[in-house]
Amino acid sequence: MELSCAWRISLARSGEAAQPVSQDQTAMAETFGEVEANGTVIEIRMYTEAPDGSGALHVFTPRLVMARVGDTINFLPTEPTHLSASIPGMLPDGVEGWEGVLNEPVNYVIPKEGVYGYKCSPHYGAGMVGLIVVDGGGENAEVAKAQRHPGRANREFADIFAEAGL
């Protein structure tokens, strides 16, 4: 049975804990074991112009993070016109992912080991993408690497996977 993971996804103001959006926590616990937030928060900022002076446009910073199950990923709309949304085909099996709203933060508690690819939907083709590697990458790394993307996102993901050693 396909179980919804939507309860662990929330859109919240920066600094607020993620809140469940449904009551299906018992079923999720059976699927993924202990997946409550462990208190570790990893911030990923969304920029129109990279803060490192490189001149790169439309970036997540950092674009690659190593995380553990239970960590909270906090996407911050540091500059406007951006969002974070997971990419279908770049999530571990059974994980539903997240879909952010323009100019709003996303708090996402990592439910399972594996790799999580995501994009800024308006700037996907411009290469505004990123990757979360959880507990070494797990079973879906090869499937995620094989995904094809619009425009500059292919090159960007190739660079990110190489940086991750996957």
Ligand SMILES: [Cu+2]
């Ligand atoms: Cu963007």
